[in-house]
Amino acid sequence: MKLLIYLKKNKMSMRELAIRVGVTPATMSKIVNQEMSPSLKTATKILFITGDELDFLDLCSERDMKELEQFYIEEERLKNNLKNVDGKTIDV
Numbered sequence: 001m002k003l004l005i006y007l008k009k010n011k012m013s014m015r016e017l018a019i020r021v022g023v024t025p026a027t028m029s030k031i032v033n034q035e036m037s038p039s040l041k042t043a044t045k046i047l048f049i050t051g052d053e054l055d056f057l058d059l060c061s062e063r064d065m066k067e068l069e070q071f072y073i074e075e076e077r078l079k080n081n082l083k084n085v086d087g088k089t090i091d092v
Contacts, residue, residue: 001034002053002054002058003031003032003046003050003054003058003059004032004033006050006053006054007032014028014029014032015028017046017049020045020049021042021045021046021049022042022045023038023042031046031059034060034061034062035061035062036061037059037060037061037064038059043056043059046059047059
């Protein structure tokens with residue numbers, strides 16, 4: 001939702017941002033409403049336009065954020081469970 005806040009704060013429409021980025025207004029609406037994550041190319045363009053006010057995670061869909069959270073949890077679990085034969089944790 002930070003992108004929506006950015007648009008309101010800067011008095012920019014989703015349509016204007018869509019045109020500047022090179023996507024359809026429908027696609028931009030889905031990105032703004034976190035229904036889909038933008039491609040890397042589209043995200044890079046959005047981040048360039050918005051300057052330092054947003055970061056990549058601000059553009060991720062809710063579904064992708066949940067998947068990333070699960071990934072981080074699983075990676076931490078795996079890191080904590082990796083042991084070598086001496087019982088010492090292996091650095092990963």
